[in-house]
Amino acid sequence: MYTRFCAKSGSGPPGIRSLALLAVCSVAAAQGGADPYLRARERMVAEQIEARGIRNPEVLRVMRSTPRHRFVPAHVQALAYGDHPVPIGYGATISQPYIVARMTELLGAGKQHRVLEIGTGSGYQAAILAQLTAEVYSIEIVPELAQSAAQRLRGHANVTVRHGNGYLGWPEKAPFDRIILTAAPPEIPEALLAQLARGGRLIAPVGKAPAQDLVVIDKDRDGTVHRRSVEKVLFVPMKNP
Ligand code: SAH
DSSP: OHHHHHHHOOOSSHHHHHHHHHHHHHHHHHHTTTSTTHHHHHHIIIIIIITTTOOOHHHHHHHHHSOGGGGSOGGGGGGTTSSSOEEEETTEEEOOHHHHHHHHHHHTOOTTOEEEEEOOTTSHHHHHHHTTSSEEEEEESSHHHHHHHHHHGGGOTTEEEEESOGGGOOGGGOOEEEEEESSBOSSOOHHHHHTEEEEEEEEEEESSTTSEEEEEEEEOTTSOEEEEEEEEEOOOBOOOO
């Protein structure tokens, strides 16, 4: 974006103009353009996500363009693009960038899909999904997190955040084509399986730390459910009040 800005700015005699341009461009380059974290985000995608085998161009595109630093508290913004989860308060974390990309790719959600997310947290995963799907419904059990995420997600008209217990799902909006859990239950809640559409997919970390499985559930057109574990992960436990 700043390249275009540089190419168009400046007026006056050519010599002065190029000097002025040079100055403008080096300041912009030093700051990474209007977004000071642009470079950090590009590196994050190249080194943490593409290098580990994520190939879906749409997933890579939204991970490159979504300002992850705006989803974490101000005092940890500098950590937002690191190869690890970041604490966001109330015992919650924003997941490691690779895990967000991996789960998003596995979910296989497209523009025709309605998605349910359990564990809104910062709202980052919901923002990623909002750009790839038709509608996102996200439930968060901590009222303060639900409120701050809803604020942050105001720009995404297709996301609805609700404070509530994810074990119950969102029956009024069911069925969902895709369901993603970003907190780990001991077993996949029955209500969520019931709210998964035929032909749909659910993805969830399942089990107790430190040995959770990332589980993918596919529901056939005839309602048969298939389950597979794809890798070991570590998520905060899903609370069951
Ligand atoms: N997807 C989030 C990461 C969330 S961390 C992001 O992109 O930032 C897991 C979140 O699940 C926490 O915010 C936690 O409060 C929430 N959570 C835990 N148990 C829950 C439950 N039963 N229902 C809804 N949310 C729950």
